[in-house]
Amino acid sequence: MNDRQDFENERQKKIQNFHIHIDDDEIDDDSVIHSYSDPAEAEKLHERINDRAQMAHQLRDAEKAKKNRSFFRMMWFCFVMIFSLLAGKYLVFGVNDMLAVGRDAVNVTIEVPKNATSSEVAQLLYKAGAINDMTFFKLYSKLTKAPSTYSGGSYQITTNMDYEALINSIQSPTKRVDTVKITFSEGLNALEIADKLEKNGVCSAEDALKAFNTTELDSDYDMLAEIPKNSDKYYRLEGYLFPDTYEFFKNDDPINVVKKMVSNCNRKLTKQIREKAASENLTIDQMLTLASLIQAEAATTEDMYDISAVFHNRLKSKDPALKHLGSDPTVFYPYRTKKQVPASLGENYQSKYDTYNVVGLPAGAICNPGSDAIDAALNPSESSYYYFCYDKKNKLYLAKTLSQHQANLKKAGIK
Structure with missing residues (x-):
């Protein structure tokens, strides 16, 4: 019982003598806000903290942007390479078509409407097997200043002709096959x-x-x-x-x-x-x-x-x-x-x-x-004849005077 009383008395004495010792150097840190701090100082402290946070955010964004730029550069490079390959392939295909490389020689006749456009002609040539690429033909026509419209007609062409030969053929009268012979007899009006x-x-x-x-x-x-x-x-x-x-x-x-x-x-x-x-x-x-x-x-x-x-x-x-x-x-x-x-x-x-x-x-x-x-x-x-007439059998009667003519009209059965 006495031991217990002594322990309690000792504990109370320690509580009463307890002190917290903090060095002055430890409370100088700007990041600590005291209940007795100056409001202006506190505002400045907040601004410094925000600036640091914003700077850290900017650094993260810059790093992210750098990574994005690298990604997009890679994507753009891939796109350019793919486009170049496709364009190159299309160009080769178009040039081969322009030069009629690999096309068989077949004689065909195409009917070109009057005032046909380059697009219409391209469709006709494509259907006839004379070209394989209508778009490239239209581009070629535009670049070479080929006629915007054609006079029309039926033309005989060969499917292994190049673009230039095709365009010339459907403008040349010598290639037209839609001709007709007409005989006009003497005396037609x-x-x-x-x-x-x-x-x-x-x-x-x-x-x-x-x-x-x-x-x-x-x-x-x-x-x-x-x-x-x-x-x-x-x-x-x-x-x-x-x-x-x-x-x-x-x-x-x-x-x-x-x-x-x-x-x-x-x-x-x-x-x-x-x-x-x-x-x-x-x-x-x-x-x-x-x-x-x-x-x-x-x-x-x-x-x-x-x-x-x-x-x-x-x-x-x-x-x-x-x-x-x-x-x-x-x-x-x-x-x-x-x-x-x-x-x-x-x-x-x-x-x-x-x-x-x-x-x-x-x-x-x-x-x-x-x-x-x-x-x-x-x-x-x-x-010295001044008059003439015909009968129904196409016999010609000639007369010098009106009276003779009147007589001839009777002979011819006209009067």
Whole structure:
């Protein structure tokens, strides 16, 4: 009991004598905030702590960014390498296609629409097996300034042609296979020629008739430049569309068609013919107009010279009544008969070329004469006839006077 009391007394004495000893040096650390610290000092301490934390964060971000840059550099390098490999492979493939490397030689025909674009042509060539890469072909066309549109037609090509050869081929008339041969007989007029062109797929009749009035070729041919300006002309180039057999392209430009026919006429009207016309005081246009009347009237080549004499005699006559040539084929021109005259023109249609009303030659040719009619126009037979007519068997009757002519009309069964 006494021992226990002594232990308790000793413990209480130690508690009362307990002290904490802290050196002054140990409390100088800025990181310790005392209950009695200055608020301003405490704020500065917080700022220093934040700055250190922010600096540590920046260092971590910099390290992270460095790692990211390295990663993205690696990714970019891989991407560039892959792209380079693919681009190189595509370039090699494209160049091989451009040079037709490894393509078999097969003759094929492609139909190129009128005004076809490079894209449309690329599709056609791809389907025909002439190219393997439409995109590369279009790129090549753009870089080499190939035509943006093509005139169209049917072309024969070989599938082992390179790009340049293919482009040249579908522009060259010599490679076209969609040609058609048309024979225009002597005496056909503008309407009939236009209709024949349309039926053979060369161009529309409407476009052809527009081309027959063109002045676009005047600079190429003096004879066209000398055609007088006359508002009474129906078709300016009537008479110059020389009758012959021609080869045209289907869906051709009407101007090309006209140029081919006019060029032929220009060749056929030789220097001798032109000089002879001048000696007869006839212009080329007047000569062709007279020849067209002879062509339309005569049943045979032999008759042409006699009919030419009748027209020449009338043109030289001083009798006003004889100045009217009275040629029946002129009455309904540009139509052959009254039945062909469109209803929209009315029942009382009257041609501006009607030689029963017109004095002398009409404003232009009424058809396109051949060489025989032209020769007859310049070399009429020697006679004093002023009238002619035919019977149903195409027998020619000639007369010097009106009374004789009236008698011939009865013989021919016309009256």
